[in-house]
Every structure is written in C-alpha cells, then in structure tokens.
Amino acid sequence: MPQKIGKTTIKTTQMPSICAYAAVAGKKEGEGPLGKHFDILYKDPNIGQKSFEQAESVMQKDAVNTALKKAGLTLADIDVILAGDLINQCTSSAYAARGSDTGFLGLYGACSTMAQSIALAALLVDSGALTKAMAVTSSHFCAAERQFRYPLEYGGNITPTSQWTVTGSGAALVGISGEPPFIKAVTIGKVQDLGVKDVNNMGAAMAPAAYDTIKTYLRDTGSEPRDYDLILTGDLGKVGSLLLIELLSKDNIDISGNHKDCGMMIFDIENQDVHSGGSGCGCSAVVLCSLILSNIRQSVWKNVLFAATGALMSPMSVQQGETIPAISHLIHFTN
C-alpha cells in the first residue's frame, strides 16, 4: 500500500519490482555505446511497414513481447498496458495495443513518459489495484522529425544545442516477484517553465524540471546525492546536463560525481553527429530497459534515481509564441 511522504513523493511498501524488461532500437542506436545491450536491432527504419509511425507501433509490440517472453508470460497475463509516445494523439501506443485483451491507459509526458508510466504502474501494483502492469514507450527519429521539425527530404540543418530523437522502444513489466530491481519510491513532477522558447534547445527547457524533481525527492526523503550510486536523467543532453548540475549546485547539492544522462549514454556524442545527445520517449526507455536495470539487478548499483524529463510544447504552441513547459518524474530503484 503506497505511503505518501511528501506532497508528490510516495513510497511503496510491497516491494513492486521490474519483473522483466526489454529494449529494441534502430541501426544508429545499435552502433552506439549501448548497442550490444539491446534485445532487437532493426536495420530498416520502416521495419517492413508502410510508414514510420506503423514501424514505431511494431517496436512497442516487439518490446512488450520480448519482455513477456523473458518473464515466461503472454499478454493475457497482463492487466493493463500503460503506454505513451510523441506522435500526435499517441497513435503509436494505441495502435500497438489493438487486438490485445488487456486494459490500456494512454499517457502523455513527452520524453518523461517512461518514468510516468513506471511510477503509475508501481503505485497501482503496490496498492493491489493491478497484479501485473506493462510500462512501455517509444519514439522514432523519422516520425518525430517530420512531425516536430521538417520532413527528412527537406534536409534541414540543426543547431549544436539540438538533440537527436532515438528510434527505439523500452518495456518494463511491473509486478511483485521478490526479485530486484525494486521500485522503492516515486516523485510525480510539476510543470516547470522558465521561459525558454528555443525548440532546438530542449535541454535548457527541461533542466529546471529535473532540478525541481530531484531536489524534491532528496528533501522529502532526507537523503543526499551520495546515497545513490547513480542519478540518471532522461535526455537533457550535454547542454541540459550542465545546466542541471549548475542549478543544483546553487542549492549546495552536488550531483556532478554520480550523474549520468540517457541522452548522452545512448550515442557516442563526439562521433555520431547527434549534437547535444539523444532524446525522445524511447531514449530513456531503452537505456533504462537495458544497461541500467541489468546493472541494478546484478548489484553493480544498489540505489539509482531515474528522473526522465519531457518538454511539453507542440510545434503549434511554439509557432504561437509560447514558451516550453517541461516536467520530470522520478523513480528510485533499489537492488
């Protein structure tokens, strides 16, 4: 039964855990530093489908089915899928869930969705409302580029502060198995907006959200950065990561020694031409659902804070002169 220990920070008491997980990704992601940790790598960006959006749905299905296979389960054993993506009306997720006899909860938290999805799954499982819940998110570079920026054929240039949308999907099965990685607590993020308007600098827009959520979690639990083996952000990239460390240091919170960012881990930033790093709902999902959860399971790390971040604007809101609100939800994983 979840126990509220702050306005938006909640501890679990039944030790919900990630019973199985899987990560699937594209060619470029496969060529990056984490390539060997992914369960499936696709050579073809269309994955045999007629559109990039349909390919993204296939990735979600593959991630879910791979996680289920590892757990020795089928979709019929799962109560509810909690899913999200970046595509308008979250169609990649809804179309992926078609034909399953499983409940579906659509979520939208932009690139923070994987943390939102695991947080909700963990709270619902911890309370007994659900027995097994699947958290899954995805993004696809080609689908995201044409929706948020320009069609690929246009060949638009991007700025050094911009980020590269990850092609991939991560799925995590939440249940009560007695085996790590356990979900010890979560913090639900608040919408933060410090006035950044540059859509080619999402890292700057999202850093204040990660700052607020990490600070809130440390305060609500009376803990310090050194209590964690790793403080992992979603996809702040190079620019946003520096800003986050700077913002926290002004409050005398030093995470510089144990901070990593999924957007900087998934690509070789110097050599893969991804500018400030990776991004997208799939970015933190595939990094989490491969190296990170494996290392927690194998006791390499015992306490990990996972604070995925999302920029909540749309191309239209930006065209209308709006600033970019952002959010970050946090999960505390333990071994």
Place this chain on the structure above:
Amino acid sequence: MPQKIGKTTIKTTQMPSICAYAAVAGKKEGEGPLGKHFDILYKDPNIGQKSFEQAESVMQKDAVNTALKKAGLTLADIDVILAGDLINQCTSSAYAARGSDTGFLGLYGACSTMAQSIALAALLVDSGALTKAMAVTSSHFCAAERQFRYPLEYGGNITPTSQWTVTGSGAALVGISGEPPFIKAVTIGKVQDLGVKDVNNMGAAMAPAAYDTIKTYLRDTGSEPRDYDLILTGDLGKVGSLLLIELLSKDNIDISGNHKDCGMMIFDIENQDVHSGGSGCGCSAVVLCSLILSNIRQSVWKNVLFAATGALMSPMSVQQGETIPAISHLIHFTN
C-alpha cells in the same frame, strides 16, 4: 486500498468521492438543455486570448479554480492534477498546469479521458498514494476543427453521422470526504477496433468499446442494468448509442430503459445543428461535472455507471489508411 475484482475492474474500499466539481462551457453549450447547470459560460470563443488553444487552457484553469473555490481550497492543497485534452501533445492541459506547485500527470484517452482521469485519481486516493487529486479535461470546437478536420474559414460540410466538438472543461476534485458522489469501482478499458474507417462516424467506431467495458463491468460485479439508475456513455451520439444498445441486446443485456449519452444530452440535437450529437474530451466532462454529479449528490440517482468513450485515431493515421481504434473507461458512482 483498491481491491481487484476482475482483470481490469477494481473496487475501492475507502469511499473516495468527488469532493467538488465544476463545468465551464461555450455559448452554444450554454444555449443547450444543460446551459443553466454550467458554472461559467463564455460568450467569446477566444476568451480574451490570442488563440483558441490558449482559450482552452483558460477553460481548464477556470474549471479547476471554480471546483477548488466550492471546496474552500486552493491549488496548493491539491497533490496532483490528472489532465488531458485533444490538442496535439496535450498542450491545453500542460499550459494550464504551468505555474502551479502541484504534481501533473498528462493523460491521453481522447474523449474517454475524463473517465480515465477520475479512475486513476480514485485509485491513487483510495490507496493513500495521494490525498487530493484533480481530474480535468477540456475540448474547444474551433481548436479541434482546425486540427482534426478543416480550418473554420474553409467552411467544410459535415455528414449527418458526424459529431460537434464541445467547447468546455469539467473538473472533479477526488478525495475522501465522507460525502457523495462516491466512486465505488472502475473498469479500465481495452483498445477495441472493429475496422471502422469513417472519421465522420466516431459513434460507430466507439460503440464496441463502450459495449466491451459495460459488459465487463456487469460480468465482474455480477450486476444487471436494472441495478443502475443511469448508464451514461460519453459521446456516442445518436448513431453510436443505437449501435451500443443493439450490440448489448445480442448478449441479452438490455440498457434501453436507463441509457443516456452525454453527446445527446448537451445539445438539443433536433434544433442546434450538431448532427449526431456532441463530442470531445469536454463533452462528457461538462455533463458529468454539472447535472450528473449534482443529481447523484442529491440522491435523485443512487447508482450511475459513467462510461466515457474515446476514438484513438489521428488525422495522419486515417490518411495512412488505418482504421479507428477506440476505448472506454468506466466509473461506478454511488450516493
């Protein structure tokens, strides 16, 4: 602490209830049969804003603040806002939540979002994870038309089976107050797709989802339609409502005597030129957060099933030749 009584049907045990609620709506909705029940009616579709989308955010804020005022609370008293809308990247909701020191969970269930949002809020409050949660959704006719169909200036014609997006927002504060309307149980819906491709006939696409969810709830609770004073669907409209009744009657479930549809209640269908009826995330939200909750509170109705429905396609998925998946989440309200 929530008690699972079916794969996706969950009973509450702490009697979470709607502590306060509010509905705000546009001019046309004000001229409809429920006009006098709404808390705020706007004459200007822009509500003093530069864009329809910004106007929609203002409606969400007004709905939330009106509900809070009725409860004698401020936003600082609320742990988390669970919000959703139809606009790409759910910006109406995210921008409405900016500047609040309150947690935010973005949801996407198309026109079913109000039921999804109340269901999650009720489960989180029932388990003790949250103390007070605000469920809010919205839609705006002008914003939805230009995003999903044509800009208003184009003057496109619509078919008799099509529906009219409601301009409005409904907010419901979920907590434990000891006062009705209580949330007794919920069913989380499954994605249903029977192959309907006509975006001007959402009622037909959504009826199978309402059918599946209502049937599931009756089965999981061993109850019959006559156990409920009202079985309320979200926005099936004329066409979808007839289909729902027909689908259920094939399983010998007769809801014809106590079924109503928010999309048919909000407008005078014969005289307001809305074709098959109202629709949009705001449709079921404003009908629920006015007449329906008031009548439950005043014991006019003692048992009400609220099954909001959503069509999960996007203009792009339809252009790509896809069918329209749909979902329906259900809440059982009691006095």
